[in-house]
Amino acid sequence: MNHKLQRALTCLLALTLLICPTLAASSFPDVDESAEYAEAVEYLKDVGIMQGNDKGNFNPNHTVTRAEMAAIICRMLDETDNLIISETFIDVPSTHWANAYISRAAELEIVNGYGNGNFGPSDPVTYEQAIAMVVRAVGGEPEAQAAGGYPTGYLAVVQEYGLLEGITLKKGQPMVRADIAVLINNCVN
Secondary structure (H helix, E strand, C coil): CCHHHHHHHHHHHHHHHHHHHHHHCCCCCCCCCCCCCHHHHHHHHHCCCCCCCCCCCCCCCCECEHHHHHHHHHHHCCCCCCCCCCCCCCCCCCCCCCHHHHHHHHHCCCCCCCCCCCCCCCCECEHHHHHHHHHHHCCCHHHHHHCCCCCHHHHHHHHHCCCCCCCCCCCCCECEHHHHHHHHHHHHC
16 A cells, blocks of 8 residues: 555544544533433434533433423423413412423423322423323324323323333333433434
8 A cells, every 4th residue: 555545544544533532422521422312412402402500411310300391392392482471380480490381381281280280390200291291292192192091092102103212211200311311302303
């Protein structure tokens, strides 16, 4: 092989090795670039659906609250303009950080309360609740009702749509940020 060509290929390989890890590295120090959810986290950060905390961490194992899930769904649907503070639920005061997101999600019939006027904004969002919110957000409510309603019908629809790829949780478990990222990424991609 020509000496100049060999030198050029060596330089190209060295540059590739220097550039590729930088391109693949997560922008969150607590998200390993080889984690199954890393690509979803990066994409959702880039499009503004999910963010990290004020210290720059994503906190993939932190439980998502019902308030956080309402905000994530509103961002996923690009329903963030002209949000209005309201007293939709008695346990979500006008001063609550997610009041407008919860109100918009309720207006869109994506979230509902516990039937007693409460929403439970600080409660962990369970697998079934998150699935129901996502199914409603993607327009699968009629199918879910026809398939048996909550939770069975929603679980059937989300499986039919293929939105559970990469998620291993079971009924009754609280959802963590990594799993929510994968679920939402499956919806938008």
